Every structure is written in C-alpha cells, then in structure tokens.
Amino acid sequence: MSITVKGPIVEMDGDEMTRIIWKMIKEKLLLPRLTMDLKYFDLGIRRRDETDDRVTIDAANAVKECGVGVKCATITPNAARVKEYNLKQAWKSPNGTIRSILDGTVFRKPIIVKSIPPAVRSWKKPISIGRHAYGDIYKSVEYKISGAGTAELVFTPEGGKGKVSLLVHEFKGPGVIMGIHNTEKSIRSFAKACINYALGEKCDLWFGAKDTISKTYHGFFKEVFDHEAEARRADFEKQGIRYRYMLIDDAVAQIMKAEGGMLWACMNYDGDVMSDMVASGFGSLGLMTSVLVSPEGKYLYEAAHGTVMRHYYEHLKGNPTSTNSVASIFAWTGALSRRGDMDGTPEVTAFARRLEQVVVTTIEGGVMTKDLAAIAEPKPAKFALTEEFLNAVANRL
Ligand code: NAP
C-alpha cells in the first residue's frame, strides 16, 4: 500500500557518489512505498553548465514556492573541475546561490546511534548548530601597521553630515587593525530562522555571545535575538521550549556537560569553530544532516558531506565502495516529515520516522558502512558495501 505525500517536494539531484546513492535511496526505499509529487531539478554539474547555472536559480525559487526541498550533494567547481568536466566557467557554489535566494540559515544536526558513542560522555541527544553566515571577520577590512600613528573608526552618514570618528588606538610602533561589520537585517533574519527551527524541532534555543566585553557589537546581536524571541514567546510556551541567552564561554562550558537536544545559535566565527567540534564529537560526516531554513519558514534538507569524490572514482574503476548513505536518507526523511506536518498528513511523518528508526536499528544491529565500522562499539565483524547497507534497510522496512 502506497502512502500519498500531498504537497510537492522540490528534488535537487547532484553529483558523483552521492548521485548514485540518491538513485538507490529513491528506488529501494521511497518509490515502492510513497506516491510523491516531486519537482525534479538536475543540479548535476553538466546540467548546471548547460543551463548557465539557471537550473540552480530555478530550483531555489521552486523551494520558495513549494516550501520544502531536498538536495543531493553537488560539486562546487574549482579550476580542476572546470578541466575535468570541460565547463564554460567555474560556476558558483550551488549552496551559496540557493542560500542567498532563500536568505536562509544552515543548521547542522547529528544522527544519534547507540553503537557510535560520542566523544563527550554526557551527549545523549543531538546538538544542532545554527551558524550566522554573514559578516564579522568573514567580511572584514584588515591593515598591518608599520609604525607609530593613529587608527580611527570613521562613519560617514549618507549625505555627509554628522560624521562620527572613534579612536581605535594610538600606535607607538608596528601593529595590526581590523574593521568588521554586520547588518540589522541579517542578524534579524538569522534570529528568526533559529526561532523557526527551534519551534519546528521542539528544542530549546541557546544563543551565546560576549556582550559583557563587546557591549555594542555583541550587545546588538543579543538585543535583536532577545527581541525576536520575546515576539514569539507564546509559541515557545505552546511548544514547551525555552530561549536562553548566555555568555559564549558559559555556553561552551555548559554544552560539554549537557545531554544535548538543543539548538545552539552561534555568531559566524563561533559557528565555524563549534560546528566542527560538535561534528567530530558525534563521530562521522556520514551521520551529519543539514537543513537550510529561510526566515519565512521554507526548508531545504541535505547531507552535510560532499559528493564523496574518492569513492566515486573507485566506483568508476569497477571497485566496490562502502559509502555511508545515512545522512542522505535523513535528508529525505526530514523533507517528508516537514511535508507531513505542513499538509496535516501524520501517516507521511510516521513513515519518515519509521525509516529513520529502521536506519538506526540496522546500524545498531551491526550492519554499517566502513566509516562507521571503524568507530563503532562493539566493532562489527565486517562492514557493508554501499548497496548492501541500503538493501538491509529496505529489507527491514
Ligand atoms: P566529501 O565529499 O565530504 O568527502 C571527504 C571525505 O570524507 C571522503 O573522501 C570520505 O573519506 C569521507 N566521507 C564524506 N562523506 C562520506 C560518506 N557519506 N560515507 C563515507 N565517507 C564519507 O568532501 P570532498 O571529497 O572534499 O568534496 C567532494 C566534492 O563535494 C567537491 O567537489 C565539493 O565541492 C563538494 N561538496 C559539496 C557539498 C554540498 O553539496 N553540500 C559539501 C561539501 C563538499 P575517505 O576518503 O577517507 O573514505
């Protein structure tokens, strides 16, 4: 019996090993059990090149319209890829293009499997990280100072009147300076996206910054976050979740003793550093999911890893591969359960949850790909090949 997914899902196909996995996931797990209205866009590198990357823009706009999308990993071309695929040019990162069209924030969330113990003993539930991906040191102006002199911060309002100039430092000798910025619009979008994510996932929201030291810059982030969270207070209460502002060092200390199960919203640099810490603490890239959430509540799900090029080249040579498909499967279940929630079709959400459960119990039952076999406790006698793992999941489903 087939379950009908009412609303449309935007499907973005991708490249290399993940494209191969993508097809298997659909054929073995989804299409035999679901009737779906898929809006298919081929974001494989050849199609992007043929369409002068128009297909990426069309796909992003389709997510704006449909509300939910799922994306396979894609090649971001560099000089070597331009040569390899004989491309017209080194097209921009599809993820970057899509993110700027949806004005979204990326959240990463690990998949928890009992036999893959996290490096931190207290972590029992996933810790999601939301990274503000605009500004601060990633859009800075820097200058190396060769000798004594005066550094100032100058702001000239449009029209030129009311110029402000602040002394940064009177240099007595060589040194270095940096100017950074952010915009209220970007910070507010980020806060809204984090709040939407926390409400959607029914998890607490933490936001950490250093407003005791940076009373104006970090203080402004706190002010915007507090204000946006206050505006949704009733929704937080309804979902039984909490918003907590804390100093960033306090947040770091508390996360190491926490059970998990929260969204940790981070300023750009903190998110860069902490997402790598949390990802490696939970075990494997193959277990890390990622979702782009727009301030209007549009969702695009994907795996956090890339196209796993090395495995693809082995595959092309005819060698067996053991590529982990878990994060790609969870990209689909994320999109399906979101669709189920939006359409009021609990059977769709239930199917997605069951598929996730089956994936986890398959691994806990000792069937897993090589990347997980290396870190599992207990270690399995052998690891599963790419297709063997998916067959094992399909059989249990
Ligand atoms: P990658 O695809 O994430 O793979 C790096 C290495 O991590 C692999 O060689 C493999 O290690 C391990 N790995 C990652 N995912 C795995 C999985 N599912 N199962 C088993 N092992 C896994 O990164 P990359 O090779 O640096 O990048 C390849 C392409 O992906 C690039 O063209 C890049 O532009 C693109 N990319 C796309 C996205 C995206 O679309 N979101 C994100 C990142 C990168 P071993 O080789 O040790 O087995």
Ligand code: MG
């Ligand atoms: Mg990083």
